[in-house]
Amino acid sequence: MERIRVGFIGCGGNASGHIGRIHEMADAQVVALCDPSAASLERARERNATLPDDIPTFSDHKQMLEQVEMDAVEISTPHTLHFEQITDALDRGLHVLTEKPMVCTVDHAHKVIAHAQKADRILMVAYQRHLQPIYRYLRNQIACGEMGEIQFVSAMQDQGWYRGTMGLWRQKLSLSGGGQLNDSGSHLLDIVLWMTGLAVDEVQAYVENFESEVDINSALSLRFKGGAIGNISVIGNAPSGGMWEDITIYGSKAAAYIRNGHLTYKAAGAEPSEPSNLPGATSPDRNFVDAIYGRDEVQVPPVCGLRVIELTEAAWESARTGKPASVKSQ
Numbered sequence: 001m002e003r004i005r006v007g008f009i010g011c012g013g014n015a016s017g018h019i020g021r022i023h024e025m026a027d028a029q030v031v032a033l034c035d036p037s038a039a040s041l042e043r044a045r046e047r048n049a050t051l052p053d054d055i056p057t058f059s060d061h062k063q064m065l066e067q068v069e070m071d072a073v074e075i076s077t078p079h080t081l082h083f084e085q086i087t088d089a090l091d092r093g094l095h096v097l098t099e100k101p102m103v104c105t106v107d108h109a110h111k112v113i114a115h116a117q118k119a120d121r122i123l124m125v126a127y128q129r130h131l132q133p134i135y136r137y138l139r140n141q142i143a144c145g146e147m148g149e150i151q152f153v154s155a156m157q158d159q160g161w162y163r164g165t166m167g168l169w170r171q172k173l174s175l176s177g178g179g180q181l182n183d184s185g186s187h188l189l190d191i192v193l194w195m196t197g198l199a200v201d202e203v204q205a206y207v208e209n210f211e212s213e214v215d216i217n218s219a220l221s222l223r224f225k226g227g228a229i230g231n232i233s234v235i236g237n238a239p240s241g242g243m244w245e246d247i248t249i250y251g252s253k254a255a256a257y258i259r260n261g262h263l264t265y266k267a268a269g270a271e272p273s274e275p276s277n278l279p280g281a282t283s284p285d286r287n288f289v290d291a292i293y294g295r296d297e298v299q300v301p302p303v304c305g306l307r308v309i310e311l312t313e314a315a316w317e318s319a320r321t322g323k324p325a326s327v328k329s330q
Helices: 013-023 038-047 061-067 079-091 106-119 133-143 184-196 284-293 302-321
Strands: 004-009 028-034 072-075 095-098 123-125 150-159 200-208 217-224 229-235 243-251 254-259 262-267
Touching: 004 013, 004 061, 004 284, 013 028, 013 038, 013 072, 013 284, 028 038, 028 061, 061 079, 072 079, 072 284, 079 095, 079 106, 095 284, 106 123, 106 302, 123 284, 123 302, 133 184, 133 243, 133 254, 133 262, 150 184, 150 217, 184 229, 184 243, 184 302, 200 302, 217 302
Parallel strands: 004 028, 004 072, 072 095, 095 123, 150 229
Antiparallel strands: 150 243, 200 217, 217 229, 243 254, 254 262
C-alpha cells in the first residue's frame, strides 16, 4: 500500500493537532479538509503551513467523500454529528478515527460497531491516554494481578468548562449530546474503565446544570460487577482555568495514585515510588495508521466508546429519576 490518504472532517482547534501529526508521517498524507466554517479551514491551514497550497477544502463532508480518493478519515466535529459522519465514511469503505465521545447514544454505538464489522474497516476512538505511559503501566499491573483484586476507585476532574464554553456548541444539547460528562469527562470515564477492566453494574448520579441546558457538575457513585465500588466526580465550573485530575485505584496488593498526570505506586509493605519502567508513548493518529497497515492492533477499539456511553446514559437516567440505574453492558 502507498501512503495512507486521510481526509479530515472538522478542522477546529482540536483537529489541527491531528492534521499536523498525519502530515508529518512519511507513510500517510492529508488529502482533503472539510469544515462548514471558512475561518476554521483557514486557521487549520495557518497552523499547518506546510500543507500543499492546492489541498482541496469542502464545507460538506458528503462532497469530500464523493470527490476525493482516500483511505481513511479523522472526525473532530460536534458530538451529535459523529454518528452520521462515521456511517457515511464506512459506507465509502473508509477507515475511521473519531474524536470522543464516539457517539451520543448506546443505540448509535451498537450500530456503528456493527457497521464497521460488516464493512471490515477500522473504527477507532481518539482516547489518547490508552497510548500514554502511566495509564498503560497501570492497566498492565492490574491485568497481570500485581495490584490484586481491585476494590475501590476514586476519580475526579475539574475544569473551567462552564464559563469557557458559554454560547458555544458544547453547551447546545442538539450538537453536544450532553455536557461536561460527555465531553472532557468522557476521557475520565474511559480511562477508569479501561485501566481497571471493571464493568459497572449500577450508578447513582447527581447532576447540576446551573443555567445551562447540559450537565456541568456530575457526581457518580458506582457499584462494579464483582463487588468493587467507587466514585467519579466531574466538575465543570472550577474557579480556575486549566484542568486538574486525581485518579486513585485501590487493590488488595497495591494502590496507585495519579495526581494530574504524575503516578505514585505503593505496593503492600513497600514505600511509595514513582515507577520508572514505563511503556513507551505514541498518538492515536500513529496507532490508527499503523493499524491500517497491519503493523499494530487498534489500541482504542469502538467497544471503549460503547462502554463510556453505556455508563453516561445510565448516569443521566439516574440523575433524571433520582434513583440508581443499571448499566446494561452487551
